[in-house]
Amino acid sequence: MTEAKPATKQRGASQAAVAWRRFRKNKSALAGATVVGFFIFVAVYGVFFAPLPSRSFWCLYNSCADLPPFQNWAHPLGTEPSGIDVFSEILHGALGDLYVGVVATAISVLIGLLVGALAGYRSGVSGALLLGITQIFFVIPVLILILLFARIGQLLVAHGLGLTLIVVILGIFGWPTIAFVTRGEILRIKELEFVQAARSLGASNTRILFRHILLNVLSPIIVLASLLVAGNILTEVVISFLGFGDPSTSTWGLLLQEGFSYVRTSWWVSVFPGIAVVVAVLGFNLLGDGLSDALNPRIRE
Amino acid sequence: MGGLVNYVIRRLLFAIPVFLAVSVITYLITNAAGDPVQIVKFGIRNISPAQLEYLRLYFHEDLPVYIRYFYWLNDFLHGNLGQSLYTGSVVALIVPWIGTTLELQIPALALALAIGVPVGIYSAKHQYTKGDYAITTTAIFGISMPTFWIGIMGIIVFSYYLHWLPAFGAYSSYPPYWWGSPFMDALAHIILPLAVLTLVSIATITRLVRANMLEVLRQDYVLAARASGVSEFKVTFKHALKNAITPVVTIVGLSFGVLLGGAPALETTFSWPGLGKAFVFAATRLDLPTVLGITMIITIMVLIANIVTDLAYAVLDPRVRIT
Amino acid sequence: MGELLRVDDLRTYFYTEAGVVKAVDGVSFVANEGEPLGLVGESGSGKTVTVLAAMGIVSRPGKIVSGKIFFKGEELDHKSEKEMRKIRGKKIGYVSQDPNSSLDPLFTVGNQLVEVIRTHFEDTKDQAWDKGVKLLKLVGIPEADTRMRSYPHELSGGMKQRVAIARALAGEPELLVADEPTTNLDVTIQAQVLDLLKTLGKQLNMSLILITHDMGLIAEMTKRVVVLYAGKVAEEASTLEVFQTPKHPYTAALLASVPRLDRKEVLVPIGGGIPNLITPPSGCRFHPRCAYAKQICIDQIPPLEESGQRRLVACHRWKEIDLRRKA
Numbered sequence: 005m006t007e008a009k010p011a012t013k014q015r016g017a018s019q020a021a022v023a024w025r026r027f028r029k030n031k032s033a034l035a036g037a038t039v040v041g042f043f044i045f046v047a048v049y050g051v052f053f054a055p056l057p058s059r060s061f062w063c064l065y066n067s068c069a070d071l072p073p074f075q076n077w078a079h080p081l082g083t084e085p086s087g088i089d090v091f092s093e094i095l096h097g098a099l100g101d102l103y104v105g106v107v108a109t110a111i112s113v114l115i116g117l118l119v120g121a122l123a124g125y126r127s128g129v130s131g132a133l134l135l136g137i138t139q140i141f142f143v144i145p146v147l148i149l150i151l152l153f154a155r156i157g158q159l160l161v162a163h164g165l166g167l168t169l170i171v172v173i174l175g176i177f178g179w180p181t182i183a184f185v186t187r188g189e190i191l192r193i194k195e196l197e198f199v200q201a202a203r204s205l206g207a208s209n210t211r212i213l214f215r216h217i218l219l220n221v222l223s224p225i226i227v228l229a230s231l232l233v234a235g236n237i238l239t240e241v242v243i244s245f246l247g248f249g250d251p252s253t254s255t256w257g258l259l260l261q262e263g264f265s266y267v268r269t270s271w272w273v274s275v276f277p278g279i280a281v282v283v284a285v286l287g288f289n290l291l292g293d294g295l296s297d298a299l300n301p302r303i304r305e
Numbered sequence: 306m307g308g309l310v311n312y313v314i315r316r317l318l319f320a321i322p323v324f325l326a327v328s329v330i331t332y333l334i335t336n337a338a339g340d341p342v343q344i345v346k347f348g349i350r351n352i353s354p355a356q357l358e359y360l361r362l363y364f365h366e367d368l369p370v371y372i373r374y375f376y377w378l379n380d381f382l383h384g385n386l387g388q389s390l391y392t393g394s395v396v397a398l399i400v401p402w403i404g405t406t407l408e409l410q411i412p413a414l415a416l417a418l419a420i421g422v423p424v425g426i427y428s429a430k431h432q433y434t435k436g437d438y439a440i441t442t443t444a445i446f447g448i449s450m451p452t453f454w455i456g457i458m459g460i461i462v463f464s465y466y467l468h469w470l471p472a473f474g475a476y477s478s479y480p481p482y483w484w485g486s487p488f489m490d491a492l493a494h495i496i497l498p499l500a501v502l503t504l505v506s507i508a509t510i511t512r513l514v515r516a517n518m519l520e521v522l523r524q525d526y527v528l529a530a531r532a533s534g535v536s537e538f539k540v541t542f543k544h545a546l547k548n549a550i551t552p553v554v555t556i557v558g559l560s561f562g563v564l565l566g567g568a569p570a571l572e573t574t575f576s577w578p579g580l581g582k583a584f585v586f587a588a589t590r591l592d593l594p595t596v597l598g599i600t601m602i603i604t605i606m607v608l609i610a611n612i613v614t615d616l617a618y619a620v621l622d623p624r625v626r627i628t
Numbered sequence: 629m630g631e632l633l634r635v636d637d638l639r640t641y642f643y644t645e646a647g648v649v650k651a652v653d654g655v656s657f658v659a660n661e662g663e664p665l666g667l668v669g670e671s672g673s674g675k676t677v678t679v680l681a682a683m684g685i686v687s688r689p690g691k692i693v694s695g696k697i698f699f700k701g702e703e704l705d706h707k708s709e710k711e712m713r714k715i716r717g718k719k720i721g722y723v724s725q726d727p728n729s730s731l732d733p734l735f736t737v738g739n740q741l742v743e744v745i746r747t748h749f750e751d752t753k754d755q756a757w758d759k760g761v762k763l764l765k766l767v768g769i770p771e772a773d774t775r776m777r778s779y780p781h782e783l784s785g786g787m788k789q790r791v792a793i794a795r796a797l798a799g800e801p802e803l804l805v806a807d808e809p810t811t812n813l814d815v816t817i818q819a820q821v822l823d824l825l826k827t828l829g830k831q832l833n834m835s836l837i838l839i840t841h842d843m844g845l846i847a848e849m850t851k852r853v854v855v856l857y858a859g860k861v862a863e864e865a866s867t868l869e870v871f872q873t874p875k876h877p878y879t880a881a882l883l884a885s886v887p888r889l890d891r892k893e894v895l896v897p898i899g900g901g902i903p904n905l906i907t908p909p910s911g912c913r914f915h916p917r918c919a920y921a922k923q924i925c926i927d928q929i930p931p932l933e934e935s936g937q938r939r940l941v942a943c944h945r946w947k948e949i950d951l952r953r954k955a
Contacts, residue, residue, distance in 0.1 A: 432688065433688075433689070522687070524729055525724050525725070525726055525729040525730040526729060526730055526731055526732040526733075528680075528685065528687075528724060528730075529722065529724050529730040529731070529792065529795070530732070530740075530743075531685045531716070532680075532683060532685060532716055532717065532721075532722035532724070532796075533716065533717035533721070533722070533744040533747070533795055533796065533798065533799065534713045534714070534715075534716040534717030534718055534744065534747050534748060534799060535713075535717075535743060535744065535747055536713060536747070537709070539743070543735075543743075544732045544734075544735075547734050547735075548732065548733070548734055551734070621734065622733070622734060623733075623734065623779040623781070624733060624779070624781050
């Protein structure tokens with residue numbers, strides 16, 4: 005079917021412009037970007053719309069605890085029997101989840117790029133060793149280890165670190181896919197002519213690495229990063245739901261944990277934070293899928 | 306066949322460093338406060354002197370950490386997982402949990418494959434039609450939901466609101482039984498967690514199969530088969546399917562660790578008496594011998610799944626035997 | 629000299645997200661018995677799509693928009709999928725470009741040959757297997773019995789292409805379409821595969837359509853040429869005439885980019901790239917790259933005119949310009 009392809013390489017239009025055009029035409033990508041934008045807005049400015057401060061038990065003493073949703077518009081999504089307002093807590097939790105999702109991903113991307121670049125660029129023993137370490141991460145039950153780290157970390161250092169503990173743990177466990185993809189891209193690009201040419205012109209190894217290769221590695225990494233943010237939010241929710249998170253910072257997982265203890269009577273405490281999680285995660289997943297379509301023309305043809 | 310045997314041996318040899326790596330990571334984190342006993346002392350206020358004495362002995366507290374590790378590893382490899390802080394021998398506890406966990410995980414995986422593969426094929430064959438959009442949209446929702454949360458929604462609707470199914474546990478310990486008999490009772494208990502786990506896995510598998518199928522349907526050998534007059538049925542279900550399913554088998558097998566990683570939250574939600582719930586319970590109560598035991602047992606299960614996967618892959622794809 | 633395949637004003641469009649790609653836009657030609665035909669043009673000119681459309685296997689988002697296709701006078705475009713399967717492989721065999729990807733990596737050579745044989749003939753498995761062995765011998769594969777049990781990755785590129793040819797022959801077709809059969813092969817192997825195609829043609833009384841961008845192959849293998857440019861026929865003539873007196877500037881440009889041993893001259897690559905087929909250039913699609921273009925070439929689509937005995941050309945200025953290479 006190679007013949008069917010219209011000549012895609014139009015001179016003049018840069019790669020980024022082509023990708024942007026593809027992205028704009030992709031409905032799910034646009035929806036994803038919109039949802040992510042909305043999520044970030046809520047995380048940053050939601051505080052100003054929240055009826056109550058973070059982790060406030062105000063309702064317990066003002067006879068508005070355990071309200072069902074859609075009845076009292078001061079507490080649109082209801083309140084917990086403990087007095088916590090679900091709507092406020094979702095708004096406050098957005099910031100916690102955005103923090104965990106994005107910063108943990110940033111740590112993973114940094115480690116992943118570094119390890120992947122070294123594993124791809126060094127062909128000798130050190131490269132093989134790094135590749136081996138990366139592969140080990142693919143086959144071990146990572147989530148179990150994350151939970152174990154979170155529990156013991158929570159016990160020893162949580163009061164100083166709060167959510168940052170989870171951020172660090174997720175960051176440390178999230179890099180292998182990034183490293184693997186980076187390595188693959190680097191092996192591929194290393195053989196391409198322009199890099200060979202730059203090399204023969206005497207450009208130093210580090211310059212080749214950063215100038216030519218990293219720019220090309222970026223597009224798959226952006227896709228993976230978007231999906232990783234989604235995965236990190238889901239993992240945070242699981243950690244907090246199981247009680248291994250930070251009980252003093254608002255997150256959706258913490259809200260779901262409390263909701264589960266009242267699930268029999270106060271269903272709304274479980275339902276609404278879950279919807280918030282689904283929307284945010286869906287946004288990042290759609291964005292990742294859309295970016296992958298836009299940045300990787302091969303898939304669409 | 307020689308190539309195949311070699312291949313399997315190589316994969317087995319890869320499992321050993323993986324096992325050791327996990328054991329080191331797990332052991333080191335339980336030594337984050339200096340040694341395991343410190344953590345227990347720190348976390349549990351009212352621990353009895355007898356319990357502490359036992360932990361000191363079991364973890365060889367008086368030795369440096371790198372020697373302690375080998376004592377612990379040696380014990381583990383000899384099947385001595387120690388005593389739980391609360392309820393007796395860890396091995397005796399773990400064995401039934403393994404069964405309960407697999408009782409949920411394996412049928413879910415089988416069902417998800419049985420449903421997800423055909424749906425993925427349909428979606429790929431009808432790319433950009435309404436059916437395909439419906440499937441891909443549902444699937445991306447499926448992978449965006451926390452599994453345990455779908456479980457909670459199921460409990461709210463089917464147990465507390467409709468009263469159709471039990472909300473927790475794997476069986477009723479005493480009458481009245483759901484649906485009349487102990488067997489039907491177990492069935493009633495497994496439906497909800499099984500359905501939830503299956504739904505989420507279907508979403509993942511459908512997406513994988515669809516993506517692979519699209520890739521394969523573009524390949525020259527599919528075109529060449531069509532051009533030689535081979536029927537569309539055979540092109541799809543012989544050539545395209547086998548080529549698309551081979552990587553799916555690998556990914557699904559390798560992601561067994563991810564599936565088991567979901568067990569703690571899911572089993573906790575449904576009070577399903579398996580390894581996952583036990584892990585959460587033990588970790589919460591800092592029952593370190595049990596926590597270490599479960600982590601290592603899950604690692605071994607994952608490694609076995611990986612080796613089985615590698616074998617299946619080698620049988621399906623003749624190319625891997627030589628590379 | 630009977631008519632085998634006739635393609636009449638074929639249009640095949642691809643409905644992509646970026647727009648409608650008019651990959652084949654009004655192509656007509658006839659392939660006759662015993663007169664090897666070349667379809668020549670750059671990649672993206674619509675050569676492969678034309679043939680796939682004729683065989684009814686353009687896959688989505690591609691669609692045949694209009695046009696008629698006849699095989700030995702029988703109209704194909706109204707046939708059901710089931711009837712078409714008796715044409716594909718049985719009447720028209722197809723060898724695709726890349727031998728490394730045209731064989732299914734997960735099945736043995738024998739399995740894939742038997743599959744095609746049993747699609748077209750009522751053979752038992754054993755009979756089909758024996759036929760497969762004979763086919764492998766026919767295409768010059770040594771130790772055919774063992775090779776039947778080999779997987780594609782165990783064969784060299786040249787071997788794979790021979791197997792692909794054997795599979796195309798399995799239905800005993802009357803017409804063989806070879807789509808860039810040597811592009812992905814080593815130079816020494818290329819010659820062997822070309823020889824094989826020639827010998828087989830004679831031996832099995834089978835006609836050939838060769839798809840290529842290589843005028844050298846056209847000269848060696850074909851008697852008649854259809855030059856395609858951006859989904860349209862630029863010129864059609866006998867191979868000899870095309871080489872001696874090209875009438876379309878694009879044909880001349882193709883010829884000028886082929887190295888020749890008998891003369892010392894500068895190779896001239898064709899400037900510019902294949903146009904965007906979603907919004908093709910107005911008028912003559914070649915005008916942006918043509919050295920002879922005038923206003924009329926921008927304004928009007930040139931008709932495909934008779935320019936001699938069994939010769940067609942689509943150029944406004946074919947009478948005025950002299951494209952013969954300087955001797």
